Amino acid sequence: MEAAISTLITEFKKYAGKDGSSSTLSKDEFQSLVSSQLSHFVKNASDPGTIDQLMGSLDENNDGELTFTEFWQLIGKVACQQGCFSQ
Template identity: 75%
Template sequence: MEAAINTIVTQFKVYAGNDESSNTLSKDEFHNLVTSQLPNCVKNASDPGAIDQLMRSIDENNDGELTFSEFWQLIGKLACKQGGFSQ
């Protein structure tokens, strides 16, 4: 499990590091991460409108960027869905 956590953290940092803020994902960075790394886990991953809606739904402070904590909630939801666990 440690390797899985390290991979998630590393990938977040790789995608978040594409602009001036390496601690958050911008809309474009989030879109790139989802389409590249989660195309089979996120419904309609190829639809920019769906990705925007997904981002808004997990952007708790509505600042247009995702912190790792906000992103982590998505990972938890996807893991629950993948594992067949109720939320």
């Protein structure tokens, strides 16, 4: 599990550093990350409307960017769905 957590942190930082703050994901960075890293787990991952809806549901402070903590919610939801755990 330690390797999985390290990978999640590394990938978040890789995408977050592309434009603006290196500690948050912009909409474009988030779409790029989801499309390339979670396309099998997020239905319609390349659809801008899907990304808008998903980002809106995760962006707790409505600042248009996702912190790692906000992003982590998506990882939890995806893991629960894949593991057939109730939410």
